[in-house]
Amino acid sequence: MQDVIIKLPYQKFYFKQPLRLYESRLLRSAILKRIEPYDVLYHNHINDGVRFEYPLIQYKSINGKAAILYLGDGIESIHALFSKRPGKVWVRGREINLEIERMESKLYRLYLTAEPLQYKIFNWLPLQDENYREYKRLTGDESRKTFLKNILKGNILAFAKGVDWHIDGELEVSRFRVSEPRWISYKNVKFLAFNAEFGLNAVLPAHIGLGKGAAHNYGVVFGGKPFNK
Numbered sequence: 001m002q003d004v005i006i007k008l009p010y011q012k013f014y015f016k017q018p019l020r021l022y023e024s025r026l027l028r029s030a031i032l033k034r035i036e037p038y039d040v041l042y043h044n045h046i047n048d049g050v051r052f053e054y055p056l057i058q059y060k061s062i063n064g065k066a067a068i069l070y071l072g073d074g075i076e077s078i079h080a081l082f083s084k085r086p087g088k089v090w091v092r093g094r095e096i097n098l099e100i101e102r103m104e105s106k107l108y109r110l111y112l113t114a115e116p117l118q119y120k121i122f123n124w125l126p127l128q129d130e131n132y133r134e135y136k137r138l139t140g141d142e143s144r145k146t147f148l149k150n151i152l153k154g155n156i157l158a159f160a161k162g163v164d165w166h167i168d169g170e171l172e173v174s175r176f177r178v179s180e181p182r183w184i185s186y187k188n189v190k191f192l193a194f195n196a197e198f199g200l201n202a203v204l205p206a207h208i209g210l211g212k213g214a215a216h217n218y219g220v221v222f223g224g225k226p227f228n229k
Helices: 024-032 072-082 130-137 141-162
Strands: 006-018 057-062 065-071 088-091 094-097 100-110 112-124 173-178 182-186 189-202 220-226
Touching: 006 072, 006 094, 024 057, 024 065, 024 088, 024 094, 065 072, 112 173, 130 141, 141 173, 141 189
Parallel strands: none
Antiparallel strands: 006 065, 006 100, 057 065, 088 094, 112 189, 112 220, 173 189, 182 189
């Protein structure tokens, strides 16, 4: 049975600037140089502390190009960047071109589905602090896989809460397959990163981030088609 549908404002800007997967912080720094006045959603901090809510503005590298994604209430902050024509700025000795190549704007329909849809998630950082210690205590691939699957479900529920999607039903993660972990550096701290494939009985917007570093091109979600197609 289909869940109640909500329509999430979704706007994505692609820039002409080439950007590698791990350079989203460079894009963020370039954009913050153009923000007038101060806008908390662009850097997700409040009074030098972290805003512990799902990021509604996210920095991406998509097909090798810089992009910025606005979700829900984050749409209201678009004018802070585009009230004047974005141009070229210097960040860490590098020129960053913020000229827009194209844009995508829609109302994303979010709802539970009768059958699972297939998704992939890349550079996902699910483990930190106590979660990491618990993961290391577990023995056996299946117990660790189940542990990671439950974290993924929690990450998806955090996204839903962040965009005011009140899910009326049971969210089910299925067909979960996860890669071998690898160490990557995020904000000069080492984290275990995973790629994974999974089924989900819900619609997720393209390119949203889940988990640690969701605003900075980690845990990026792709897919959303039925398994039989």
